[in-house]
Amino acid sequence: xxxxxxxxxxxxxxxxxxxxxxxxxxxxxxxxxxxxxxxxxxxxxxxxxxxxxxxxxxxxxxxxxxxxxxxxxxxxxxxxxxxxxxxxxxxxxxxxxxxxxxxxxxx
Numbered sequence: 001x002x003x004x005x006x007x008x009x010x011x012x013x014x015x016x017x018x019x020x021x022x023x024x025x026x027x028x029x030x031x032x033x034x035x036x037x038x039x040x041x042x043x044x045x046x047x048x049x050x051x052x053x054x055x056x057x058x059x060x061x062x063x064x065x066x067x068x069x070x071x072x073x074x075x076x077x078x079x080x081x082x083x084x085x086x087x088x089x090x091x092x093x094x095x096x097x098x099x100x101x102x103x104x105x106x107x
Contacts, residue, residue, distance in 0.1 A: 012073060013070075014069060014073070015066050015067065015068070015070025015071070015072070015073055016066065016070050017066070018062060018063075018065060018066030018069060019062075019063050019065075019066025019067045019069075019070060019088065020066070021059075021062060021063075021066070022059045022061070022062030022063025022064070022065070022066050023059070023063045023088070023092075024059070025055050025058055025059030025062065025063075026055065026059030026060050026062075026063055026092065026095060027059075027095070028051070028052060028055035028056070028059070052099070053099060056095065056096065056099050060092060060095070060096050063088070063092055064089070064092060067085045067088055067089055067092075070082075070085055071085050
């Protein structure tokens with residue numbers, strides 16, 4: 001059963017911890033040191049593109065879930081300042097829009 005919150009409840013930062021991991025994976029500049037390893041598996045000159053699409057595909061849902069958890073936790077404890085989460089959600093939407101429409105640039 002759920003336990004009643006007493007005293008002065010504080011919201012946890014679990015949403016930001018999950019979102020931080022997802023944001024690091026999505027904006028994959030931090031994983032650039034792994035690109036020589038990716039070149040071994042994809043030897044056609046497009047390994048950077050494959051690696052970027054792979055990390056964006058994995059990191060974006062993780063970041064979305066983390067940001068939504070953070071928003072839900074803030075609303076549950078009465079905090080209504082979700083401006084930072086909305087800014088990060090807009091950045092994620094822009095990033096995923098870029099990667100989804102990348103194949104149609106030359107059409």
